[in-house]
Amino acid sequence: xxxxxxxxxxxxxxxxxxxxxxxxxxxxxxxxxxxxxxxxxxxxxxxxxxxxxxxxxxxxxxxxxxxxxxxxxxxxxxxxxxxxxxxxxxxxxxxxxxxxxxxxxxxxxxxxxxxxxxxxxxxxxxxxxxxxxxxxxxxxxxxxxxxxxxxxxxxxxxxxxxxxxxxxxxxxxxxxxxxxxxxxxxxxxxxxxxxxxxxxxxxxxxxxxxxxxxxxxxxxxxxxxxxxxxxxxxxxxxxxxxxxxxxxxxxxxxxxxxxxxxxxxxxxxxxxxxxxxxxxxxxxxxxxxxxxxxxxxxxxxxxxxxxxxxxxxxxxxxxxxxxxxxxxxxxxxxxxxxxxxxxxxxxxxxxxxxxxxxxxxxxxxxxxxxxxxxxxxxxxxxxxxxxxxxxxxxxxxxxxxxxxxxxxxxxxxxxxxxxxxxxxxxxxxxxxxxxxxxxxxxxxxxxxxxxxxxxxxxxxxxxxxxxxxxxxxxxxxxxxxxx
Ligand code: SF4
Ligand code: FE
Numbered sequence: 001x002x003x004x005x006x007x008x009x010x011x012x013x014x015x016x017x018x019x020x021x022x023x024x025x026x027x028x029x030x031x032x033x034x035x036x037x038x039x040x041x042x043x044x045x046x047x048x049x050x051x052x053x054x055x056x057x058x059x060x061x062x063x064x065x066x067x068x069x070x071x072x073x074x075x076x077x078x079x080x081x082x083x084x085x086x087x088x089x090x091x092x093x094x095x096x097x098x099x100x101x102x103x104x105x106x107x108x109x110x111x112x113x114x115x116x117x118x119x120x121x122x123x124x125x126x127x128x129x130x131x132x133x134x135x136x137x138x139x140x141x142x143x144x145x146x147x148x149x150x151x152x153x154x155x156x157x158x159x160x161x162x163x164x165x166x167x168x169x170x171x172x173x174x175x176x177x178x179x180x181x182x183x184x185x186x187x188x189x190x191x192x193x194x195x196x197x198x199x200x201x202x203x204x205x206x207x208x209x210x211x212x213x214x215x216x217x218x219x220x221x222x223x224x225x226x227x228x229x230x231x232x233x234x235x236x237x238x239x240x241x242x243x244x245x246x247x248x249x250x251x252x253x254x255x256x257x258x259x260x261x262x263x264x265x266x267x268x269x270x271x272x273x274x275x276x277x278x279x280x281x282x283x284x285x286x287x288x289x290x291x292x293x294x295x296x297x298x299x300x301x302x303x304x305x306x307x308x309x310x311x312x313x314x315x316x317x318x319x320x321x322x323x324x325x326x327x328x329x330x331x332x333x334x335x336x337x338x339x340x341x342x343x344x345x346x347x348x349x350x351x352x353x354x355x356x357x358x359x360x361x362x363x364x365x366x367x368x369x370x371x372x373x374x375x376x377x378x379x380x381x382x383x384x385x386x387x388x389x390x391x392x393x394x395x396x397x398x399x400x401x402x403x404x405x406x407x408x409x410x411x412x413x414x415x416x417x418x419x420x421x422x423x424x425x426x427x428x429x430x431x432x433x434x435x436x437x438x439x440x441x442x443x444x445x446x447x448x449x450x451x452x453x454x455x456x457x458x459x460x461x462x463x464x465x466x467x468x469x470x471x472x473x474x475x476x477x478x479x480x481x482x483x
Contacts, residue, residue, distance in 0.1 A: 001058070001069050002141040003049055004042035011038065011193055016220040018192050018257075020229040028192050032239040033229065036251025038193045041143060043094050043250075044071050044101040047087070056087045061138050062356075063131060071101045072138045074112050075358040081347035085297040089340060092301020096247050096434065098254035098442065100190025102298070104144030106290035107198040108134060109357065111215055114283045115272050116355035126272050133217055133270065137196070145194035145220070147185040147259060148287065150202045159205065159212040169199060169261060170211040171274065178267040179274065181214065185261075187445075189254035192227050194220055197259065201273075204281030213280050215273035216266045224264040227257040232438045243397035243426055246433030253442045288456075289346075289362040291447040292369035296343030299372050299443060303336040303379050306434045309427045310383040316419040316427070317388070328382045335375040342368025366456035373450045376443040380435035391428045391435075 002010065011029050018025040020033055028034040047053040048069045059073035059080065060066070075081050084105075091099045112134060115126040137144060150159075153167035162168070169183030181199075191197065198217050205213040218225060232252055237244040246252070273279060311329060314320040346364035353359050384391060390413070399409050400422065413421035433439070444450065 001048050001067065002045050004046040007042050007045045007141075007143070008038060010195065014195065014219075014221045016192065016227060017225065018227040018229060021231075025229070033235060034192060034255060036238060036245070036247070036249060037100065037190060037255030040095045040097055040099045040250040040254075041101055041190050041193055043091050043099050044143075045069065045141070047090060047094070053087075053090055056083050056090065059083070061135075063135050064138065066139070068138045069141050071105045071143075072108065072134075072141065073105075074109050074134070076356060077358055078348060078350045081293070081350050081358050081360055082344060085293065085340075085343045085347050088294050088297035088343075089301040089304075092298040093304045094301075095250040096302055096305040096430070097250050097252055097439075098189060098298065099250075100193070100254045101143055102294050103146035103148075103189055103291065104194065104198060105146075106287055106294070107146030107148070107200055108137065108144060109290055110283055110286040111198065111200065111272055113286060113353045113355040113357040113359075114215075114279055116353075116357075117282075118273070118276055118279055120354065122276065124276075129269055130272050133272075140195075142195040143190070143193065144217075145188055145191040145197045145259075146287070147188055147191070147197050147199045148202045148284075149186045149188075151184055151186055152202070159203075159209045161208075168202065168209075168212045169214065171214055172211075172263065175265075178265055179214070179216070179271060181216065181261050181264050181266060183261050185259045187230075188227075188257045188259050189446075191220070191257040191259055192229055192255065196220060197225070199261075200283060200287060201280045203284055205277040207277055210275045210277055213273060213275055213277040214271070215283070217270045217272070218261075218264060218266055222264055222266075224262040226260040226262060228260070230256045230258065233436050234433075241397045243400075243422070244429055246426075246429035246431070252433050252436070253438045285362065285456075286359065288448050288452070289360050289365040292365040292453065293343055293346050293360045295372040295443075295447055296339035296341070296368040299376050300336045300340040300343070302434065303332070303339070303376065306379065306383050306431065307332050307336065309430050309434070310386045313387045313424065313427050313431070316424045317415045319386070325386055328386055332379045332382050335379050339368070339372050339375055342371055362456060363460040366453040366460075369447050370450055370453040370457070373444045373453075377440055380440070383431055384435055387428060387431050390424075391432045394425055394428055397425075 047057040057070050058067055059070045061068045062076055070087055115130040118124050119127040150168040153162040159168035166183045171179045172182045173180035196219050200215050242248045314325050319325045346360040346368055349361035349364055350358050395409055400406050410421045
């Protein structure tokens with residue numbers, strides 16, 4: 001297993017084609033816009049080597065019997081699913097933000113089971129190929145970017161009906177040695193600091209969309225793979241200083257990119273689905289379920305940090321003992337634990353797929369993610385309420401060293417006599433970071449927008465059974481023998 005340092009160093013060798021703010025970025029590792037996200041992802045390597053977390057953050061590969069990082073593991077048991085959730089909460093508490101490696105983990109898990117199903121039912125050899133790919137991923141402890149979301153163009157039209165055929169990733173050429181693909185994937189968390197990209201179809205495909213039904217892997221530095229790194233709210237603070245970032249080491253959210261596949265060649269050994277439209281729906285559903293499992297875990301870990309910041313600020317401001325503040329802090333903790341409960345529940349309520357892979361309960365996973373999209377903003381609102389307006393109106397950190405106003409800023413930002421005003425400002429900036437627009441939007445749309453989870457709930461619930469339950473109750477005879 002790689003150490004955190006080895007992971008960071010391994011990125012230096014890759015040199016993918018990355019653009020940010022009009023420039024080609026040669027070295028993401030030493031660039032201030034990228035480094036915090038790299039640090040955050042490196043925690044997924046670090047905790048596998050920490051004595052107190054090793055049992056949770058590592059697993060035994062069912063393919064090689066070797067000890068591997070859990071972010072490359074295929075869950076085989078209910079305990080594996082539960083440990084996945086526990087691991088994400090730990091990493092969420094350490095980083096206070098997204099550590100990015102879970103999308104790739106969930107893409108590996110879902111594609112493993114789907115290729116197994118295809119080989120059994122269609123006599124293909126995708127699964128054997130995928131196992132080889134997975135063994136390499138596990139042994140080299142690679143970070144995989146799981147790429148799902150296509151640009152999608154006009155949402156009322158299917159991939160093959162779009163005015164521009166490239167709005168979903170597609171095969172443009174089939175060769176004896178492989179395929180050529182074109183298109184793009186959006187919002188790719190941690191993509192510029194991954195070793196490889198695992199592309200999955202973003203939605204269920206019909207027969208007319210055959211060229212769009214593809215799953216494949218490519219190294220991040222393959223010719224024609226281009227990354228355009230996205231901007232975030234307040235991102236220039238990353239190169240302006242430290243304090244104003246709020247979370248200077250780990251940043252804010254995942255560092256997302258648009259990935260363009262400009263006629264990228266993919267050898268057959270790296271192609272895991274090509275034209276089997278009938279499997280795309282199940283693949284997408286499985287992936288979505290595994291990723292929705294995560295949100296109650298990583299985000300409750302993040303909220304542990306935010307609750308800590310709100311408590312510290314209340315203490316510094318002399319409001320910690322006020323009953324309404326205690327009530328709000330209690331509500332914040334209750335909502336965070338509710339999110340975590342959902343992540344655990346869908347893991348405990350697991351089943352085993354044909355391939356031997358442990359699968360979360362899709363209904364509970366979607367419910368859990370929907371609760372996260374609802375509760376995370378609720379908790380941030382309470383945090384802002386407790387902290388007060390200074391979180392939004394503080395002077396910049398440069399003013400602290402300004403000979404004319406520095407001492408005034410410290411004097412007037414001091415609250416209780418024994419508090420350090422700079423410490424209070426740091427906590428305020430962290431709260432600003434964690435409750436700002438980029439975090440809110442990520443938490444709503446990551447693992448699918450809330451409407452997608454509502455659809456699963458509406459589709460999965462047995463409405464007739466519920467009606468029958470009510471019907472039975474109203475017609476039951478109080479004096480009849482037990483039925
Ligand atoms: Fe992992 Fe959470 Fe980030 Fe998704 S949002 S990649 S589950 S840390
Ligand atoms: Fe996410």
